[in-house]
Amino acid sequence: MNNLVLEAHKLTVAIGGKMICRELEMTIRPGECWGVLGQNGVGKTTLLRTLAGLHKPQAGMVSLNGAALAAHARRNLAQHLGVLLQSESGEFWGNVQEYVLLGRFPHRASLFGYSVQDETLAQQALAQMELEGLSQRPFNTLSGGERQRAAIAQALTQRAQCYLLDEPLQHLDLRHQAQTMQVFSRLKEQGCALMMVLHDTLWAQRCCDHVLMLFADGHALHGPAQELLTRVHLEALYQCPLRELSVEGERWFVAGV
Amino acid sequence: MLCTVPLSLGFGLMNGSLPLAPIEVWHALLGNNDDTATTVLWELRLPRVLAAFVCGGLLTLSGVLLQALLRNPLADPYILGISGGAAVGALAAMLLGAGLAATQLSSFTGASLAIVTVFGLGFRHGERNIYRLLLTGVVLSAGCGALISLLLTLAQGDEVKGMLFWLMGDLSHAQGLPFAWFVLLAVGLCATVFSGGLDVLAGGLDKAAALGVAVGLWQAGLYFAAAVLTVTALQLGGSIGFVGLMIPHAIRLIGVSAHRWLIPLSALLGGSFLVLADTLARTLWSPLQFPVGVFTALLGVPVLLWLLSRRS
Numbered sequence A: 001m002n003n004l005v006l007e008a009h010k011l012t013v014a015i016g017g018k019m020i021c022r023e024l025e026m027t028i029r030p031g032e033c034w035g036v037l038g039q040n041g042v043g044k045t046t047l048l049r050t051l052a053g054l055h056k057p058q059a060g061m062v063s064l065n066g067a068a069l070a071a072h073a074r075r076n077l078a079q080h081l082g083v084l085l086q087s088e089s090g091e092f093w094g095n096v097q098e099y100v101l102l103g104r105f106p107h108r109a110s111l112f113g114y115s116v117q118d119e120t121l122a123q124q125a126l127a128q129m130e131l132e133g134l135s136q137r138p139f140n141t142l143s144g145g146e147r148q149r150a151a152i153a154q155a156l157t158q159r160a161q162c163y164l165l166d167e168p169l170q171h172l173d174l175r176h177q178a179q180t181m182q183v184f185s186r187l188k189e190q191g192c193a194l195m196m197v198l199h200d201t202l203w204a205q206r207c208c209d210h211v212l213m214l215f216a217d218g219h220a221l222h223g224p225a226q227e228l229l230t231r232v233h234l235e236a237l238y239q240c241p242l243r244e245l246s247v248e249g250e251r252w253f254v255a256g257v
Numbered sequence B: 001m002l003c004t005v006p007l008s009l010g011f012g013l014m015n016g017s018l019p020l021a022p023i024e025v026w027h028a029l030l031g032n033n034d035d036t037a038t039t040v041l042w043e044l045r046l047p048r049v050l051a052a053f054v055c056g057g058l059l060t061l062s063g064v065l066l067q068a069l070l071r072n073p074l075a076d077p078y079i080l081g082i083s084g085g086a087a088v089g090a091l092a093a094m095l096l097g098a099g100l101a102a103t104q105l106s107s108f109t110g111a112s113l114a115i116v117t118v119f120g121l122g123f124r125h126g127e128r129n130i131y132r133l134l135l136t137g138v139v140l141s142a143g144c145g146a147l148i149s150l151l152l153t154l155a156q157g158d159e160v161k162g163m164l165f166w167l168m169g170d171l172s173h174a175q176g177l178p179f180a181w182f183v184l185l186a187v188g189l190c191a192t193v194f195s196g197g198l199d200v201l202a203g204g205l206d207k208a209a210a211l212g213v214a215v216g217l218w219q220a221g222l223y224f225a226a227a228v229l230t231v232t233a234l235q236l237g238g239s240i241g242f243v244g245l246m247i248p249h250a251i252r253l254i255g256v257s258a259h260r261w262l263i264p265l266s267a268l269l270g271g272s273f274l275v276l277a278d279t280l281a282r283t284l285w286s287p288l289q290f291p292v293g294v295f296t297a298l299l300g301v302p303v304l305l306w307l308l309s310r311r312s
Helices: A044-051 A072-078 A096-107 A116-130 A144-157 A174-189 A201-207 A231-238 B006-013 B022-030 B035-068 B080-094 B100-124 B129-152 B157-168 B177-193 B195-201 B204-208 B215-237 B243-253 B257-283 B293-311
Strands: A007-014 A018-030 A034-036 A061-065 A081-084 A160-165 A193-197 A210-214 A220-224 A242-247 A250-255
Touching: A007 A044, A018 A044, A018 A061, A018 A210, A018 A220, A034 A044, A034 A174, A034 A201, A034 A231, A061 B195, A072 A081, A081 A144, A096 A116, A096 A144, A096 B195, A116 A144, A160 A174, A174 A193, A174 A201, A193 A231, A201 A250, A231 A242, A231 A250, A250 B022, A250 B035, B006 B022, B006 B035, B006 B257, B022 B035, B035 B177, B035 B195, B035 B215, B035 B243, B035 B257, B080 B100, B080 B129, B080 B157, B080 B215, B100 B129, B100 B215, B100 B293, B129 B157, B157 B293, B177 B195, B177 B215, B177 B257, B195 B204, B195 B215, B195 B257, B204 B215, B243 B257, B257 B293
Parallel strands: A034 A193, A034 A210, A081 A160, A160 A193
Antiparallel strands: A007 A018, A007 A061, A210 A220, A242 A250
C-alpha cells in the first residue's frame, strides 16, 4: 500500500522542564504496530505529539520519508499522518456525520465542501465503528465512549498511511475495545503503520509487534514486543509487583498487592 | 428564515415620523414622482435602514469568526476589548472637542491598540492557551470601562449626552456606508470560501493542525478579519452589543452549524435584526429617539434566554 517511514533521530523531548526521552532513535515502518507503555504522566502523549509535529522537540528531529516534519506542508502531512488525540479542546457544534467527515479535510479537492466519495468514506468509517444509528445526533450529546468511537471514525476517514493513536481504547466497553483493535489490526495487514498508547498489556501483546517503554527517569526502551513484554520489564516500568497468569497460551499481567 | 430580510427592510422603510404604506414605499423607491415621500425615503430612511443592516451584518460576522477563533460559542467583539478600546478613543476625541472625522480616526486608533495589545500579550507565551487570550481581553475591557467612566466624569453636560449615545449605539450619524458594505461583502465572501477550515479550527488547535490547517496563520487572519469588521461597525453606529453573540448562537440552536451556511445566514439575519431594532428604537416613542443598543439588549436577552431554556 505504501512505503511511508516515520523516524526519530536523536530525539530529545522535554516539557515544562521534565525530560521525557533522550536521543531516541527509532523507525516505524509500514505494516508495523507499536505500543507505547509507561506510567501516568511519564510523557507518552507529549512524545506522540512530538512525532506528529504538534510539539517542538528539545533537540533532534522527526522525519517522514527522510524529510523533517517541518519541511512538509501541514496539509500534505495530514494526508499521510493521522493523529487521534486523547482530548479535544474545542467544541464541535454539528452532528456526528459532519464530525467524521472532517477527516476528509486534508484530502478535499474543492473549497466548497466534500465530494460524494468523501461522504462514502465517512459512511464506511461510521459503519466500522457501529455509529450509523447515531450519525444524525449532535456530536456534543454523545457519551464518552461514543465520542471516542466518533473520533476513531474520523481518523479512519482520513485514510492515512501512518496513525499515531493516543489511548485509542479509553472510555470503550469490552466489545468495542475488541472491535476497535480488530479494525487497527486490519489496517496493519493492509500496510499501515500504527503507534498507540496503551495501558492494557494484553492488547499490546495481541496486536503490537513492537513496544516502546518510557520510564519515569527519562530513559526509553524499545524493541520487539515478545522480548519486552516480560514480567521483569513491566515491573520495572510500572514500579509495582505483578503476577503473571497464563490463559490459553496468552500471558496476562495483573498488579499484585 | 430568509424572508426576514425583505420583511425587516420593508418594516424599516415604512415606519418613522412619516408612516408610509407599502405601495407608497414602492412608488418612492421607483422614484416616479417628486413628493415628500420620495425625499424622506431616499434622503433619510433608506440610508438609515442600509446602515442598520450592514452594521448588524458586520457585528454578527465578527462574532462568528471570533467564536471559531476562540472555540467558544459565547465569544464576541466586546469580550475581547476591541469595542472598549474604540470607545475610549472616541470619547477622548469628543472630550477634546474634535470633529466627527477626528473622532472616528481616534476610535479606530483605540480599537487597533486594543487589538495589538490583546493579540501581542495573549499569544506571546504560547499559542496553545486560549484562556490567556480571553482573559487579556476581559482585563483590557475592564480597564477601558474605568477609562470611559473617567472621561464621562471629566465631560461637560452637553458632551455627556453625545458620549452616552455613542456608548449605547446610535445609527443616526452613520457615515462611510459604501466602505462598510464593501468590508461586509469582502470579508463575508472570504470567510465563506474558507469555511471548511473554520469548521476544523472550531474543534481545537491540535485537531486542526493534525487535519492539515496552518493554525498560526489562520488565527492571525481571523483575528485581523474580526477586528476590521468590528471597527467598521463601531465607526458606523457606536457600541451596539448583543448582536454578535445572539444571532450566531440562535442559528446554531436551530441546527445550522457548518460555517458554509452559518456565515451567510448570520450576516443576513444579523442585518435584519438590527434594522428591526433600530426601527423600533426610533419609532416607539417618537419623536424621542432611543439608542439602538438599548433595544438590541431588550430584544436580545429574552430571545437568548428562551432559546437556552428550550434547549435544556
